[in-house]
Each structure stands twice: as structure tokens, then as C-alpha cells.
Amino acid sequence: MDIRQAIGFITGKAAKHPYPEHMQDARKIAADGIVLLKNEGDLLPLAEKELALFGAGAVDTIVCGSGSGYVMAPYTINVMQGLENAGIQITSKNWLKRYQEASKKANKEDKTLSKLDRSWSGLSILIDDIEVTDADIKESSSAKTALYVVRRNAGENHDRRAKKGDYYLSDREMDNIKKIAASFEHTIIVLNTCVIDANFIGEIEGIDAALLLGQAGMEAGNALADILTGKSSPSGHLTDTWAKNYQDNPASATFGSNDGNNLQEDYVEDIFVGYRYFDSFGVEPLYPFGYGLSYGKPEYELVEIAADWKEVTLKVKVKNVGPIRSRFVAQVYVSTPNGKLCKPYQELKAYGKTKALAAGEAEELTLKIPTESLASYDMETAAFIMEAGDYLIRLGSDSKNTAVAALLCLDATARLRQVSNQLQADREMDVLTTPQACIERVQKETAEARNQAESGNLKMIQLSAADCQTVDGAAKPVEKRVSGKGNAKATFIDVVEKRVPMADFVDSLDEEVLFRLVAGAADEVPHSVPKRTNRKYKPVGGPTSSGSTTALYVDSLGIPNWKVTDGPAGCHLPFMGVTGYPVGMVLAQTWDNDLSDLMGSGIGKELEAYSHSIILGPGMNIHRDPLGGRAFEYFSEDPLLSGKMAAAMTIGVQKTPGAGVSIKHFATNNQEEDRTRENNTVTERALREIYLRGFEICVREADPKTVMTSYNCLNGTHTSSSYELITNVLRGEWGFRGLVMTDWGSKSQKHLDLAAGNDLIMGGYRSQFLKVAVHGTPAEFADNGYVREQEFKVYGGFFKNVVEFWNAFEPDAQGPDWVATTVAPGVELSDQVQKKIEEGIATVTENADGSKTVTYRGYNRGQYLDMEDVKTCATRTLEQLADSVSYRLMTK
Known part of the structure; x- marks a missing residue:
């Protein structure tokens, strides 16, 4: 182990950072990734320099996931520290102190997590919020605005649950937020989470603003403060559709343990994932894919469009018609005609982000769509095809806020790339197809776009299938290794x-x-x-x-x-x-x-x-x-x-x-x-x-x-x-x-x-x-009737792994082959033998001399590796x- 790392395990302190400037890069990325979900009355950016701060995430701010995705940075800035660093006075000191003490006590008393769990995997005991009392409200009342941070963690090896305290607010969180929203002039919600049920943001009266902080890295608190104070204008946009009801998500009924079966997942929603489902099936989301507000206000204009069989090029003008300097994202979606293949209502095909634009300033972005990305995969012909018809080019700020900006017309079906079928489904499924209501909606919008184009009010471009040259995209033979002459002296x-x-x-x-x-x-x-x-x-x-x-x-x-x-x-x-x-x-x-x-x-x-x-x-x-x-x-x-x-x-x-x-x-x-x-x-x-x-x-x-x-x-x-x-x-x-x-x-x-x-x-x-796979070596047995086992250190010695020497023999209750070993008189059988008996793999025979013969069924694979x-x-x-x-x- 590196000496710096060994010292860290003893002292709990990280080594000196070789690139301190990277930490400020992390702050910039985090600020640009924060999504403003609500901002009634333009409460943000904050005019006041005083806040009442509550919620577990205020001090136990989650900055990354647990497991292999955990990063132990030299420091982390929680929300409370970030606000204080920005010069904001926090009035709820007693509540925060009580929460910190309760969290510290729970982690000190915990016997389930080792030091390794905490340092390597980033695990800790995350307690529920503590009650916000009348005394806490009174103590904090000099602040007009309260900020509440909802905190969740996630990580490797475990899926989340659609239950209170995870996907839903806990009862304590709900009670606290209602009390705070009723007690302060303004309330801000910060979600230190992944996707959760966020309906409460619109349902609880008094919540004026909400932001998605997410797990924003070591500088999370400072980045949030940059957004709240207006040092940076929010420019993040959601990368998921947030449903009004968890059950609205197309895979929810069978996902993971929801149907009691973790071992088989049928992807019956097929291509209708996320917004492709919500848009196509007319399910209204809470927040659409690509959604995000700003302190500025964008205005989008398609300046120019050109297309050939290589790419579709769009020049998009984005103007800030709002009062505050901001960055904006231009999103391009395309609706493709339903024909032989069913299609979702629309799909994201390009995006671009502006620089920070001052009030009244504009920037022209050049966005390129590979023409092939407009094709769909036809399993019958093993080809990517564009079907004849009109392709609606949509421009806007999220999947629910776009307008048809151009029309691309294709005269006949074109085959863009020919491949061969691979990875076909191992069982039949009844998968979703485009509902008729969606097809009719696109047809209506297409007719309207046609009328606009013919009257000169909408840009229209043509592609001819006759000009398309099908690309041979089938799997090329992967070059085999060429044998060498050997060179016993070569390094x-x-x-x-x-x-x-x-x-x-x-x-x-x-x-x-x-x-x-x-x-x-x-x-x-x-x-x-x-x-x-x-x-x-x-x-x-x-x-x-x-x-x-x-x-x-x-x-x-x-x-x-x-x-x-x-x-x-x-x-x-x-x-x-x-x-x-x-x-x-x-x-x-x-x-x-x-x-x-x-x-x-x-x-x-x-x-x-x-x-x-x-x-x-x-x-x-x-x-x-x-x-x-x-x-x-x-x-x-x-x-x-x-x-x-x-x-x-x-x-x-x-x-x-x-x-x-x-x-x-x-x-x-x-x-x-x-x-x-x-x-x-x-x-x-x-x-x-x-x-x-x-x-x-x-x-x-x-x-x-x-x-x-x-x-x-x-x-x-x-x-x-x-x-x-x-x-x-x-x-x-x-x-x-x-x-x-x-x-x-x-x-x-x-x-x-x-x-x-x-x-x-x-x-x-x-x-x-x-080696045994190449040579077909038989199983090796211990004296206790089970195969020889050996324990080895893995992950740098942090964990141990036990291996079993079955070698070329593969145990299986249905196998046609068998292998046997004899256990000497007086030697106790391994508990592992009994497990194999229960699995129908092993049988034990008593011999006249007091010995036992243990026989295992399975497959003798012989030489099975080239x-x-x-x-x-x-x-x-x-x-x-x-x-x-x-x-x-x-x-x-």
C-alpha cells in the first residue's frame, strides 16, 4: 500500500492534491448541472442574506454515490458550509446542531459498518430528519426565507424502493416541510437526490422555488450557493422524465423486485423508454425530459437548415430576452413517420449550449444530426431504414416545449445501413407499439407543417431515396492473430x-x-x-x-x-x-x-x-x-x-x-x-x-x-x-x-x-x-469429501475470495457424467457436501470399511479452452x- 494511503487510513486525512485547480473545475461543473425546477415571483436569485436552513441534506449533503462510484475527496462542502462561505447568515443553528448530534450518535453507535465500508464504499448511517419544533421556527424567524434540503443516497448492489424515505418523502420530512412552508414568507426546496416523487413541490402551499442539486461532488455546497446568490445563473436541464406517479414509468410494474422476480426482466416497453413513452402515450409528466429554468429567458430561431445523406445541419439562433446573464440549451427533436415500423412521438437528435449571454445578447449555434440517426432498425431486413414521409424538425428547451421549425421530406423508403441480426430476444414478448392517438397527432402536426411550408412560413428541405447509398455495416471479420516465429530472447x-x-x-x-x-x-x-x-x-x-x-x-x-x-x-x-x-x-x-x-x-x-x-x-x-x-x-x-x-x-x-x-x-x-x-x-x-x-x-x-x-x-x-x-x-x-x-x-x-x-x-x-480448461484436468478433492478450496485476497487485500477446484468437472444435478472421491473412516464430511446433496448434485454411500464414497453429478467438459x-x-x-x-x- 502506498505510504500516503496508509497514513490516511490511520489519520483519516487525505494526501495533498496534485492539481488543486481541478476542485474549482468541479465547482463550475456542479453549478452548471444544477437544475432550477421552480421560481415563482422570481424569488431567486436571493436578495436577502439571511436564511433558515433545515433538512438532512443541509449538513449530511450527499456528494456522490456509494460503492465503487464513491470518491473520497480531501474535503466536501455541504450546503450549510456553502451558504456560509457565500456570506449568508443561517438562523436555524439549534436545529442544525441537534441534527448533527443525532447523526453523529447514530454513526458512533452503529456496529454494522466497518471502517472499510466507510472509507472504501462511502457508506454511513443516514438518519431520518428530526422534528422542526415551534422553538426552531421562533429561533429562525428573523429570516424571511427558509431552505429545506431533501437528501437521498444510492449505490452499487442495491436498487431503490418506491416507499417513504426513499422514492417518497418520509412522514417526518413531509411534516417538517409543511410546517416550514406555513411559517416563513418564502420556502425553497433543494433536492439532494436522484429522481424522487416531487409532487409536494407543487402541492404544498408556500413553496416558491425548487432546485435539483443531485450528487454534485466535493464542491456541491459552494456550487449551490453560486446559483442561489446569482453568482451563476442556473443552466442545468433534466436528463430524465420525472413522473407524476411512479406507476407512470413504463417499466415500473416489473422492474427489479417490484414483481417479486429479480432474475428475469422482460423489456416489454421496448423502444418506449422515458420521454419516448410519456410523449407517445399521452402521459403527462411532472417535469419533462430536458426541463430546466433559468434567471434569463431564451428565445430560439432556426436560421438555416441543410441536409444530405451524411448529415442534417441546423444553424440555431439563441437570444436571451430575459434580464439576467445566462446560458441556454437548444434541443432538437425529430418526429419520424409511422409506417412499417412503429415510432415514438419524437426523439432527441441534437443539442447545443450557448456561452453566458447578457440581456439582449444572441449566439448562433451550429447543430449537426447524422442523417443515419433518423433511421430506425428493421429486424425483418436487419437494416437501418428511413421510411418515406415527412420528418418534423422540432426546436426548443425541453421535450414538452418545442415547436416545429422545419420539415424534411423523403420521397421513398431508404436503406441507410445494412447489418445482420445479432442478439435476438431469447423469448417471445408482447411489446408496446405506437398508440393510434399518437399517430394521429403526428399526422395532424405534419399536415399543419406542410401548409406552413407551402405558404413560405416554414423551412422545408427534400431528400431523395435514389441518392442514398446503403452502407455495408454488417460485422466485418475480426482479424485473427497471426502466429509468430517465437523469439526466446525478446522482451x-x-x-x-x-x-x-x-x-x-x-x-x-x-x-x-x-x-x-x-x-x-x-x-x-x-x-x-x-x-x-x-x-x-x-x-x-x-x-x-x-x-x-x-x-x-x-x-x-x-x-x-x-x-x-x-x-x-x-x-x-x-x-x-x-x-x-x-x-x-x-x-x-x-x-x-x-x-x-x-x-x-x-x-x-x-x-x-x-x-x-x-x-x-x-x-x-x-x-x-x-x-x-x-x-x-x-x-x-x-x-x-x-x-x-x-x-x-x-x-x-x-x-x-x-x-x-x-x-x-x-x-x-x-x-x-x-x-x-x-x-x-x-x-x-x-x-x-x-x-x-x-x-x-x-x-x-x-x-x-x-x-x-x-x-x-x-x-x-x-x-x-x-x-x-x-x-x-x-x-x-x-x-x-x-x-x-x-x-x-x-x-x-x-x-x-x-x-x-x-x-x-x-x-x-x-x-x-x-490451465485445467486447456488440458481438461479432473477435479481435486479434499479429505472431507468436498473439492479442495483455497482463500485468496482480492481488492488489494481488502477482501477475501474462496475458490473451489472443480476444474474440468462442472457440477449439475442434470448432468450425465459423474466423479467420485473416497472419505477415510472417521473423517467428518464437509458441510458443503450436505449442500450439494440438497441440490441433488451429490450422493453419499457408506462402505464396508467405514469409509464413504461421495459421488457428484455434472458435466465432464474435458479440454474446453482453446x-x-x-x-x-x-x-x-x-x-x-x-x-x-x-x-x-x-x-x-
Whole structure:
């Protein structure tokens, strides 16, 4: 462990930050990601310098999620501190003091969380609000305005619940807010949350203003104060639809544990996710997708539009017709004609954000829509097609506040990209289709647009299908590794410096080395080889983090260990000086690609400073349902916004030579509970248009170094074992050139992972298990009748993992094969044997001499891993090591 980190564990203090300016970047990003939801009477920005402050989030401000997404920054600014830093006098000192004491007492008395839980995963005991008494109101009454902060946390391994204290306000919160709103002249609500039931903002009389702070990083309190005081004008916009009723969300009935079945998720809503559902089915939201108010007021005008079969280009003029300097987001949606394929009412196709515009100032934005993005996937022909008809180009500030600005007319159906069907659903589903009312609404709007266009009051452009040239987008064969000649003297340095071909080096390595190159260092079996280098090389040091590749061959072969850290809201390096940036949801609420690039650039520099090569992020799964436990870490319900944000962050991180990202979790990791076992059944159209689309944008536009597969199964197959997903789509269709890794401790079968093109098994895997797969080694038994077990340290020694040596035998009650072991007289059987008996896998026979024979049913797989697959995956791992922070540090 790094000495700075060890000191931190003892003292509780973080090391000195190498880039203090990054913390102010985090403040700027957070301020731009705060969403103003309500501002009656222009209460904000505040004119007064005195506030009564209440709510758990005032002092227990949640700045990031828990689990792998947690970032331990050198400090965090809570809401109370941020207001005080801005010169605001807080009048509710006694209530805040009582709350702090109650929270401190609960955490001190807690016996369920270890120091590791708190420092590594960011867990703590989050108590409910305490009562706001009449005495508290009286003490605070010199302030005209009260501010109440609702606080929620979320994190890895757990989904949220549609119950009080989580998705809904607790009874205490509701009582407190009602009392405050009735007692003060003005009341402001701040949501330090992800999506919750926010109906109370409009229902409780006296609430004048509301803001979504979200989990806004280490500078959250200062960023909020910047917005409240008018130092910055709010310019954030929602990345999700906020429903009036939780049940209005299209997946709510069956999501996660809602239907009592965590293991099978049927995506029957199909392409109708988020606003695509609300808009198409006429369900009125509380706050629409893309919604966000400002202290200024935008006015949008489409100045010019042009189109060809490459892209549609729009020049949009945005003017601030309000009184206060502000930034604005222009959003472009398109309604496509219903024909052979059903379509949602509209879909986001482009967006752009202005600079800060003074009152009366305007800016012209150039927005580009790839023409292919107007196509839909036809599963029957395995092609992306644009159907004949009129395409309504809509411009505005959110999905409910747009106006038709132009008409694009297509004379006949055009096939833009021909692919081949992949990842087809593993079972039949009755999926949603466009309701007739939606079809008729679009037809009516189209007729009105036609009339306007013909009268010269609306811009209209034409495309001819005859001019469209179909692109062959089918999976290209992924190049096979070419065998080398072998070179027993070659080092990895020789390969990087182009003195020796990679294939020659790989073919010179014995299988024990190759097995260790395709797995992380956790659970590693020691191994050494003769030294080939002429100088001394040392393993890359730095703080303990999420994982590393092997360091066994640094000095002998010149292969560096490649260190990776969790993310994506900053480097997950406890007690180190790292920046706690806003979480993915808040970052995306900026709708500013440049700010995502800025955040990525900071992370890349910090990776290098701490000798790490990869951050495990950005996370970019779709917000299928607001109860998803990792929604804070992911960007949006919309794939375009998710893909663009991820691409910008990727470009930012990879500006630092050798630093890279691992976009995750590929794919459909949309629930946390039972995520290692659950299966998602999704149509290929929904996959290609919604759940894979963001990943595709990031891969094509930003060339990420690595991709992390997810734990779950997709259409019956673990994603990490899906040849169609990894090799055919990711590599063959999208042209991905980097490395694919598993998530940590996935439950997939590793020989299938490697065969599918999943190059690196993380956080690690016993090399013996790969060896037995190549050679078909039989099971190894202990004296107690169960297979031999061994415990190993993982996650830098923070956790332990027990492995079982079944080897080439796979236990299964339905298996046709069997294997047996004899237990000597007087030796007690392992409790694990009894468990296998209960599962119908094992039987025990008493022998005449007092011994016992334990027989296990299953499958004898024999040799079930091809060594050529191992070499291919090892090659891709080495290619990443060649262009890494680790290699640069090892050879400097």
C-alpha cells in the first residue's frame, strides 16, 4: 500500500492534491448541472442574506454515490458550509446542531459498518430528519426565507424502493416541510437526490422555488450557493422524465423486485423508454425530459437548415430576452413517420449550449444530426431504414416545449445501413407499439407543417431515396492473430520499440505467462521465468485501488503491471488527493460536452499522478427506471445524450498520454439487485436504438481504450460471454480496437468469456483454472469429501475470495457424467457436501470399511479452452500495456 494511503487510513486525512485547480473545475461543473425546477415571483436569485436552513441534506449533503462510484475527496462542502462561505447568515443553528448530534450518535453507535465500508464504499448511517419544533421556527424567524434540503443516497448492489424515505418523502420530512412552508414568507426546496416523487413541490402551499442539486461532488455546497446568490445563473436541464406517479414509468410494474422476480426482466416497453413513452402515450409528466429554468429567458430561431445523406445541419439562433446573464440549451427533436415500423412521438437528435449571454445578447449555434440517426432498425431486413414521409424538425428547451421549425421530406423508403441480426430476444414478448392517438397527432402536426411550408412560413428541405447509398455495416471479420516465429530472447520493450513483432513475442511465452496476462492480479499464483532484460525494472507503485494486471514479469520480460481504479466521478483512491467531481447524472444535466471533456481531462491527469492507467468509467447505461440503484452514476434515459457525454469525457481522459477509460457496463446493467444472475430479454431493435446506441456513439467518436462488460445476462447469455455482442457488434460493426474486460468477480464461465473476445478477467482469476480448461484436468478433492478450496485476497487485500477446484468437472444435478472421491473412516464430511446433496448434485454411500464414497453429478467438459483464444486475448492486453501510463513509468 502506498505510504500516503496508509497514513490516511490511520489519520483519516487525505494526501495533498496534485492539481488543486481541478476542485474549482468541479465547482463550475456542479453549478452548471444544477437544475432550477421552480421560481415563482422570481424569488431567486436571493436578495436577502439571511436564511433558515433545515433538512438532512443541509449538513449530511450527499456528494456522490456509494460503492465503487464513491470518491473520497480531501474535503466536501455541504450546503450549510456553502451558504456560509457565500456570506449568508443561517438562523436555524439549534436545529442544525441537534441534527448533527443525532447523526453523529447514530454513526458512533452503529456496529454494522466497518471502517472499510466507510472509507472504501462511502457508506454511513443516514438518519431520518428530526422534528422542526415551534422553538426552531421562533429561533429562525428573523429570516424571511427558509431552505429545506431533501437528501437521498444510492449505490452499487442495491436498487431503490418506491416507499417513504426513499422514492417518497418520509412522514417526518413531509411534516417538517409543511410546517416550514406555513411559517416563513418564502420556502425553497433543494433536492439532494436522484429522481424522487416531487409532487409536494407543487402541492404544498408556500413553496416558491425548487432546485435539483443531485450528487454534485466535493464542491456541491459552494456550487449551490453560486446559483442561489446569482453568482451563476442556473443552466442545468433534466436528463430524465420525472413522473407524476411512479406507476407512470413504463417499466415500473416489473422492474427489479417490484414483481417479486429479480432474475428475469422482460423489456416489454421496448423502444418506449422515458420521454419516448410519456410523449407517445399521452402521459403527462411532472417535469419533462430536458426541463430546466433559468434567471434569463431564451428565445430560439432556426436560421438555416441543410441536409444530405451524411448529415442534417441546423444553424440555431439563441437570444436571451430575459434580464439576467445566462446560458441556454437548444434541443432538437425529430418526429419520424409511422409506417412499417412503429415510432415514438419524437426523439432527441441534437443539442447545443450557448456561452453566458447578457440581456439582449444572441449566439448562433451550429447543430449537426447524422442523417443515419433518423433511421430506425428493421429486424425483418436487419437494416437501418428511413421510411418515406415527412420528418418534423422540432426546436426548443425541453421535450414538452418545442415547436416545429422545419420539415424534411423523403420521397421513398431508404436503406441507410445494412447489418445482420445479432442478439435476438431469447423469448417471445408482447411489446408496446405506437398508440393510434399518437399517430394521429403526428399526422395532424405534419399536415399543419406542410401548409406552413407551402405558404413560405416554414423551412422545408427534400431528400431523395435514389441518392442514398446503403452502407455495408454488417460485422466485418475480426482479424485473427497471426502466429509468430517465437523469439526466446525478446522482451516486451523490444515489441514496443518495434524491434520484434508482437506475434513473435507472444509465441515465445509459455502458457503459464499467457494465463496470467489475461487475468487481473487478484487470486494470482506466483510464477517466474528467466530474465530476458539487461536492466532492472520495478513494478509500478502507487496507491491501492480497484485492481491491476500481473506484476510477475516486470523485471524478467519488461511487462508492466497495469493499474486501474474505479470511477467515474473521480479516481476511487481513498485518502489520496483526488477530485470529487459531480456524478454522471449531474454532469449530463449540464448538457455541455466541453464540461465533460474538462472533467475527463482532470481525471486523466490524476490517473497519471497516481500511476494509474485506466479509470473504470464513464458509466453509461440507460436510466430504464428511476429506482435503478446506479442511476446517479449513469447519464440519462436518452442514448444520444449519454453517448455524447461519454465520448467527451473519454476524449478528455485520453488527452493524457497512456491514460484511458473503460466505458461500462456493456450492456443493459439497468438494475443492481441480483445483477450477477439476472437475465434481460430485449428486442434487437430496442438494443440497437436505445441500450447499445450510447456505447456506439462513444466508440465511434472517441475510441475508448477499453470496454467493461456487465454482470447480467442479455437474451440468455452473460454479456461477457456473448460473441455476438463483443466480437460481432462491438468489434465487427463498430470497429472497436481496444481491450474488453469483465466486471470484477463476474459469474460467467471464463473460457466462454475469452472465446467471445473478452480479453481480461478482472479483478483476477486463478491461472490453474485456465490451465485445467486447456488440458481438461479432473477435479481435486479434499479429505472431507468436498473439492479442495483455497482463500485468496482480492481488492488489494481488502477482501477475501474462496475458490473451489472443480476444474474440468462442472457440477449439475442434470448432468450425465459423474466423479467420485473416497472419505477415510472417521473423517467428518464437509458441510458443503450436505449442500450439494440438497441440490441433488451429490450422493453419499457408506462402505464396508467405514469409509464413504461421495459421488457428484455434472458435466465432464474435458479440454474446453482453446490456447489460441488465450493468445489473442493476451495480445490485446499487451497492446494496451504498450500505450499506458504504466509502461511510461516503468521505462522512464
